[in-house]
Amino acid sequence: MDDPAPHLTTAEGPHPLAPRERAHFFRHPALPDSDLLTAHFIEHRFTPHWHDFYAIPVIETGAEAFQYGGKHLVVSPGRMGVVNPGEVHTGEAVSAEGWRYRVFYPTVPVMQQLADELAGRPAPLPWFPVKVVEDAPLCGVLDAAHRVLEQGNDPLQAESLLVNGLSLLLQRHAGTRSDRALHYRDDARVQQMLLRLADDPAQELNLQMLADQVGLSRYHAVRLFSQTVGMPPHAWRVQLRVNRAAAALRRGVPVAQVALDAGFTDQSHFTRHFKRAFGVAPGRWQQARRAA
Template identity: 40%
Template structure:
């Protein structure tokens, strides 16, 4: 029998699935996830951070930047801020990984230039993988000082610099003005009940035209984007100390159970476990 979970340990989700979310003390804009997933499938969502996921077992695939991407053992899957993506197992055995989420302010190379993107979405670099694993463990260690944590973290960034792509062409395609307006509206008030017809009328498009354009430009249909935005709002409310039930109500979910189901599909763990980990 395993020991009772501590603040930094996992809650069993279902069968062999488990996940641990952590924010290392003293490091703003740094978050960690250690997880094993089998049947879990992420809903389309985006992060405000750069996600660096080291695959420790199995393989993961995810829809990203208009393509299906696959990452296997020892490889580092990357996701840039604001990029809609999914995530699921490649085989019935699932996958295990360590994820490091970094605010873009951390991603500055030795030459002083920001690491706005990478030449490949999945990085096969043994030195980077070792550095990421070492950093992940140090950031979770209660014995590590802030200086030690920052040192290993910058070691990861130094290895990432090798894969930096500073070409302007790596930026997202220009989002049509109407889609940008709808996206901004959903970001500003994700909790609001709104129909596709209402959104389309607000930008002078037909509902079908807006749905196609939004999905093509953003990487997810409007309703899926709204749900991910509601999870972001709920997460901010939980960070501020709001109860799970209160966060569900204020973020526009039908009830606490609804929030719990969707939150897990986006974050990888339930809102209760997420809040306790803080």
Template identity: 35%
Template sequence: MPATCRAPRREFITARTSVTGIVAVLAETRHAFPRHTHDQFGIGVIERGAHRSHSNHGMVEAGPGDTITVNPGEVHDGSPIGDAARAWRMIYLDPALVAETIEDATEGKTTLAEFSAPVLTDKNLANRFRELFDILTTSCTPRNGTREEEQLLLLLAATMNLGCASDMWGGIPQSIAYARNRIDDDPAASLTLAELAEACGLSRFQLLRSFSRATGLTPHAYLVQRRLQLARRLIVEGVPLAEASIASGFADQSHMTRTFVRTYGISPRAYLEAAR
């Protein structure tokens, strides 16, 4: 980590970067992540150890030098292979930034794209990512320099299917799309499976089975993911942790903290300190 961005040694270091819309993460941990989603694109490189995870392509494994990716909304988990910790570097990109970059790369033909594979074994690609990561974290002062733009364009062009982003909600039953939208519109709202099923015109079992098949998560698990994502945004915006927990639908700060650590391997307070 560059001197200007140093943080105390811990399993996870999260830092703002020199480009608005990109967050960098350094991690070294044996933590096993449960299934969860992100609302951002993620791309990184395994530096040490090995990693196994569920993805939209099934179970995949990655080792030192492999590039790993995740698309927004993609259900995934992650655990070390063997007893040792694994270490990786990752950047997370806001979808709006990716859409803008893809539109530029395709000369305005499309803003749609997705990472082509969850694991890519390519030494040159890994080195390209490392170069971008170093550029982004050399200074914590926001800026939009030519060098960052060039490296980001080249990296995304090398790892994405341009104009082929799959609509993860396309083709699913209207009732399930309604249920997903109901949660997305207000993830902090109190909502039972029975209430959601009644609103969709389904039995609880029909909703549970169809929602899980369409999204990879049960309605409750999906709701928790949306609440966590809301909590993260509020925390970065400076909302006190106790207020953020209630505003995002958790019973209290302790409930949010337990869920946050189980999912991300880092506490909300540590996340806040790293994001400053």
């Protein structure tokens, strides 16, 4: 495999975190409403965060370590660690060379439709186990599909490779959420707290208000929430703000206005949290959206 890292093109210009780091976000009609990413990270660390879509990374060089589902996982070429929507995870380099990868971020409707098509009937939502997927041939198929999507030359070829790659991923490695996991995640008290936090992320809210709503002490409320969700209430709420802000950035709303509307104290505060979750500053990410 050729090593294009020193010449990675990007719609956003030089990466702001390290001279050799690059990140290129783009979209393709074959993957509706979904982002794709090709990147080389060295010093950047993804702090605990979550997205409302799947993350399907294919490592090209180096290795990435991440905390996910209470486990420490390491992925390298020929291996993947698929992250389910809403699940908290991190990401960082294993060595000084960092890692270079290509990532698919398909939405829940995209994956649900594909699962239904494979089953020939309505199917349960695909759910991937918390583990390293050892499947070098599949990684090769997905890597090839991602490259063709990025080139954007042949829509039919791009869609064919994409559907084939994601279908193989579902057939070989996807399952469904267990009843136990569903019960644990759907604790009524946690759901009440999540709904309260999501109702108006910019609204002032303290821990006592959240705890009173579910009839728990502040200690037990934050403990239950953190154990179930994977991060404390305030951190989950910040990530919700970031995720919603991304939608506004896609619509072309100025970064300063997005930060204000999302409830951040200032633009620098918003930028800091956005970088931790997306790897680039919001202004550069927005530029990439326009170029996609």
